[in-house]
Amino acid sequence: MAKVLISYFSKSGHTKKMAEYIKEGLDSLGDVDVDFKKVQDTTMKDLRSADGIIIGSPTYFGVMATEVKHLMDKSIQCYGKLVGKVGGAFTSSGMIGGGNETTIMSILQGLLIHGMIVQGVHNGNHYGPVSVGAPDKEVRDECVQYGKMIGELVKKLG
Template sequence: MKSFRRLFIFSSLLLGLFATATAQPVVLVTYHSKTGNTQGMAEAVALGAAQVEGVKVVLKSIAETTTEDLLEAAAIIVGSPVYNANVSPEVQAFISSWPFEDAPLKNKIGAAFVTAGGISAGEELTQMNMLQSMLIFGMIVVGGPDWTAPFGASAIVGEPPFLEEAGIAPQFLKKGEGLGRRVAELVVRMNQ
């Protein structure tokens, strides 16, 4: 199932590259993942965004993401594992490296997603930390598609019944897809 899902995501992203010769607004999904869980959520977010016509979706780890990627994106969706009710040090360093002078990220859409080991282990605090940082950069922040995901998407992967060995539970992947789709829909609306 994981390999099929990755193949589908890759195919969707590849089709997005060739869908049209005109420049499409970019939805950048970028993440840090030590164990693969946040990467799995990133793939779900990218899949949701790729379901929307009129956008190009770029999926990269933060280590691969350049300043040029940030500047070219109409939307930036950042994913982090939860470390002590905060983003990982790698994500903090990444956000701290964003260009600030002359506000080049102003009016870009920003959104967040996280993975955490346990229920009530700091998911919403971590999402809020990322969203607050985006606000400092003048970004327009959005949450998920409904009241069950107001701060973005999150997944629990280390507390029963949500154990890492079973993979990310489908309801969390669905929230990731919903976040990606909502952000992409807003990008299309803002670029009409």
């Protein structure tokens, strides 16, 4: 069965809630195994064994949080081993113009450098789900849709 890793960092719970909603979308497919981890608990084996990797971070000064960058930097140990896997990213920020897009792009840059395949979004936040503050119903729906979309792509490439 295809496997998708959701790896997130969250201090006050907003990004974690988004991660749970994305998992809900993946679970709804019924045939995708989901590995749900904090970035601090994510191992190189987790990265290597997943067919898709979705990373979530709060927006900290317009980029990913240190804890997420730490995982990204550590992932050099997997360099060349993540090529062709599906990648995705999401974030929670304090303000609408607080750097949420640049945060998602900072994560996606890392995934692209690994040679991963990134799915854009035509009918929502284009680079990946964004929540300004606590996720509301609209964000929830977007996260569920994103989970489904990534899961479908992973299966298609499987």
